Amino acid sequence: MASRPFKVVILTSVPPQRVARIMTRICREAPEAQVVGILYAPFLPKTLQKRIATWRKKGKRLVYWRYVLHRITAAAGRNLSRLLDAGIRFIHAAPRWPNGKPGDALAALKAACAANQVELFISPDIHADPALDFVRGLNANLGLVFGTKILKPALFEIPKQGSINIHKRKVPDYRGGGAVGLWELLDDQKEIGVTVHRVEAKVDVGAVFRSALIPIEPFDDLESLALKADVLGSDLIVATIRDFANGTVTETPQIGPSKYFRKPPDEDLLQMKKKLAAQRKNEAYDNPSRRPAWELLLKSLVYAAPLTLRNWRRRWQGDFPVMILRHHLVSDRPHRSGVSTVYFLRQVNYLLRHYRVVSLSDAVELARKGGVKVPTVAITFDDGYADNFVNLRAVTEETGLPIGYFISTGHIASGREFAHDQMSNQQGFPPNTWEQIEFLRRCGYEIGSHTRGHSDCGSTDEEFLRREIGGSAEDIQHKLGPTAHFSFPFGLPQNISAPAAEIACASYKNVFSAYGGGNFQADARRILKRGDFPHSVWELELQLQSVLSGDVNEPSHLKVRIDERS
């Protein structure tokens, strides 16, 4: 594309799906630049000879044998959970891959490159002559080093303006390797840094182009910090490339004393993780199961057989309900409606293994059309909390999860915290900004309305309801274009008056409650049902199977079917 003069080449060794992700982001978010090529040198597994040499060296240390034992028990645990998964799939009458069998990631990268007119060169040695020739031939302005071994100037100096690299810690204080956040957590730091800097022959010493800080919050661990650093790091890469392309880039040299850290061997890392877990035990996210384990176990055993029969019948008849779940915020600080980043990822991974996970629009279409032969779930978030911008996005980038995102537009505009938080004395949880909402929409989130001021629509004051329900549709229309979706704040029957239901259904194509239940085509309601996200995965499973749902007293205006006039 001749209209995009600023050319970028990516030099990388990370798994193909991560390469495809960063390439797609640059193509989507930096229209001033064009990724012209990718030099891909996948990390190769160690040879048997090298492995034997390692065993001989490490075998003298006791911690190494502890690590080996840990690996063996972890593998046994994985096999056990595979067995459990197979059992759950049988009860669900679900296929082996409800979201499609994961394909060949390298083939997918090749296809993505072809679609974006990006040349891909795969080389076992990143410094081999053909690899260097490939990069020279691209005539690129900038190189992006994205997860490789240490590179030589012969490669990273080929692009006209040199190369940039991402470093997921603060420089110059924390140069070098090791898991993201490891040294900072051990040092009891309050934050980690992410920087994009110039690649130099000496590791991590180059001038800094952009940087960001990630606070270390009570529920953070190595996994959550790595997820957040990934997503913020990609944000910084895109922003730096745009700076280069627009000629607005600034370089800040690193000054002050520096420290270089060496990546610890796996067996030492395990010991460090144990130490960290013990240190941070009091702060760990408490998986708040609302019911005792014995009750869940009893219910699971009693219902297993009838649920299996019911689900196989649903599969044959194609009448599985479409379940829609509601969360509020992914946060690593305590909040009564929050879930930690790592625990949310666990919930999502469970859902992806056992349910077909669809977008909100697809969920509505399936619920209306019927013929649902696979257990199906959609995930929504209410209110629009700022914490989601990094934490939720860290999980959706990692998993590709589609999100329906309902916002109270008055709060987004004013930045005012939610009244329900103030009432429960929960401070410091502001809403998203419009800029963030626009960004989330570009990432594929479906933005819906949740009134202007997070108002209780149990009111019968029609003027007030019109302002709140219709007004927020106008706000979204004005900022982002029209939206089809609306969810009632609080969402219980008492929070949805008859006039509120009328006004909402007149203003939006799809309207959602939040008092639980599934959406069946045979009983296609005008107002679609959603249920809360229980915190523990076990409760989530039982709720999705309708084992835990209690009786709800629905007034007649909530029972109106889509084809009826009320």
Ligand SMILES: [Zn+2]
């Ligand atoms: Zn709400």
